[in-house]
Amino acid sequence: MEVLYQNLLxxxxxxxxxxxxGGILIYLAIKKDMEPxxxxxxxxxxxxxxxxxxxxxTQGLEEGPLSILYNAGIANELFPLILFIGIGAxxxxxxxxxxxxxxxxxxxxQFGIFFTLCTASMFFDINDAASIAIIGAADGPTSxxxxxxLNSNYIGAIMVAAYSYMALVPIIQPPIIKLLTTKTERKIRxxxxxxxxxxxxxxxxxxxxxxxxxLIAPASVALVGFLMFGNLIRECGVLDSLSETAQKSLANLxxxxxxxxIASQMQAxxxxxxxxxxxxxxxxxxxxFDTAGGVIFAKILNLFLKKKINPMIGAAGISxxxxxxxxxxxxxxxxxxTNFLLMQATGVNVSGQIASVIAGGLILNFFLH
Amino acid sequence: xxxxxxLFEPLNFVENLRYMGxxxxxxxxxxxxxxxxxxxxxxxxxxxxxxxxxxxx
Numbered sequence: 001m002e003v004l005y006q007n008l009l010x011x012x013x014x015x016x017x018x019x020x021x022g023g024i025l026i027y028l029a030i031k032k033d034m035e036p037x038x039x040x041x042x043x044x045x046x047x048x049x050x051x052x053x054x055x056x057x058t059q060g061l062e063e064g065p066l067s068i069l070y071n072a073g074i075a076n077e078l079f080p081l082i083l084f085i086g087i088g089a090x091x092x093x094x095x096x097x098x099x100x101x102x103x104x105x106x107x108x109x110q111f112g113i114f115f116t117l118c119t120a121s122m123f124f125d126i127n128d129a130a131s132i133a134i135i136g137a138a139d140g141p142t143s144x145x146x147x148x149x150l151n152s153n154y155i156g157a158i159m160v161a162a163y164s165y166m167a168l169v170p171i172i173q174p175p176i177i178k179l180l181t182t183k184t185e186r187k188i189r190x191x192x193x194x195x196x197x198x199x200x201x202x203x204x205x206x207x208x209x210x211x212x213x214x215l216i217a218p219a220s221v222a223l224v225g226f227l228m229f230g231n232l233i234r235e236c237g238v239l240d241s242l243s244e245t246a247q248k249s250l251a252n253l254x255x256x257x258x259x260x261x262i263a264s265q266m267q268a269x270x271x272x273x274x275x276x277x278x279x280x281x282x283x284x285x286x287x288x289f290d291t292a293g294g295v296i297f298a299k300i301l302n303l304f305l306k307k308k309i310n311p312m313i314g315a316a317g318i319s320x321x322x323x324x325x326x327x328x329x330x331x332x333x334x335x336x337x338t339n340f341l342l343m344q345a346t347g348v349n350v351s352g353q354i355a356s357v358i359a360g361g362l363i364l365n366f367f368l369h
Numbered sequence: 370x371x372x373x374x375x376l377f378e379p380l381n382f383v384e385n386l387r388y389m390g391x392x393x394x395x396x397x398x399x400x401x402x403x404x405x406x407x408x409x410x411x412x413x414x415x416x417x418x419x420x421x422x423x424x425x426x
Binding site for chain 2: 096097100101103104106107110111113114115117118119121122123124126129195196197198200201204205208209212213216217351354355358359362363365366
């Protein structure tokens with residue numbers, strides 16, 4: 001009889017708290033439609049690994065499948081890199097190539113990463129601070145790769161923060177944007193003329209980016225390279241079947257394993273610490289200052305430009321593709337239902353994707369020895 | 370909170386400001402190079418408007 005309930009005796013309150021956290025993630029995924037592809041597996045995984053002596057993770061000499069998956073796909077950064085092929089295949093750089101100046105906003109909106117690096121360094125050693133700062137890349141795979149390469153002690157909390165805040169972009173960004181802009185600025189119209197982009201440019205772009213990023217930040221070349229490889233498959237025009245597979249089957253398959261494997265790092269003993277709360281707070285700081293960086297950069301440019309830019313588009317440089325671009329577009333429509341900023345915001349948004357990966361590479365250049 | 374309070378080193382913020390400067394400078398340089406390159410690619414590969422066939426009267 002004892003065999004039926006003895007495991008229950010090892011249940012502790014921390015595990016129950018993790019079930020509640022897992023439940024909240026599942027609720028946000030299903031009810032609020034926030035990054036359901038990641039939050040749902042993470043939420044379920046949080047429950048799975050917080051059962052007494054859970055067989056899903058390694059217990060003593062008995063290896064658990066999630067621990068095996070973690071070592072096979074995340075500890076060596078394979079899953080996030082493969083996912084980047086899928087993301088690269090999904091991204092249309094057209095709006096950006098048509099208006100390359102938009103790329104500068106992607107650079108400005110990485111400010112939160114470096115501000116958070118300084119802030120986090122007051123509480124954590126520099127490698128952990130750098131790994132926490134990269135939450136501001138608003139890009140899960142980049143956070144995982146940087147955290148792993150810098151051997152962070154807080155990889156679980158970093159991954160959870162990175163993906164959760166990406167899902168929360170529609171809640172985090174609007175108040176910051178409104179705080180930093182006037183109603184008149186939010187109503188600024190921006191003409192969009194779709195200039196034709198040649199196929200040659202579309203093919204050469206991913207190749208050139210890989211070479212430039214690789215020469216300047218060699219540590220980032222795997223990240224940039226996989227992203228751009230995916231994009232090259234999309235744009236070359238002779239690999240449509242591979243492009244479709246990368247965008248759908250490959251990305252979905254990796255995402256299923258990525259979410260639930262990340263959850264293997266959400267064991268109560270490692271996760272329920274004051275440090276985790278601080279990391280979640282610092283992640284929020286990174287997102288806020290990224291948004292502010294982009295908006296303020298646009299406002300500074302407006303001081304010199306004859307044709308004014310709607311400063312809200314700077315906020316889309318945060319990466320978090322495509323949510324951030326949509327947030328800006330919706331905010332513009334709210335102020336003026338005839339002001340369409342979707343194409344400009346999308347251009348800035350994809351530039352943020354490139355800039356965030358380069359920021360990750362620079363962080364690795366600074367601290368990876 | 371005591372452990373974090375023990376680790377709290379406010380001077381580190383100032384000390385690491387140079388990484389903020391270097392990082393932002395680095396990212397603007399890389400993105401700047403990519404922007405110029407894209408403008409160059411667009412110019413080089415621009416499709417010229419179709420030439421009108423000669424009108425022979």
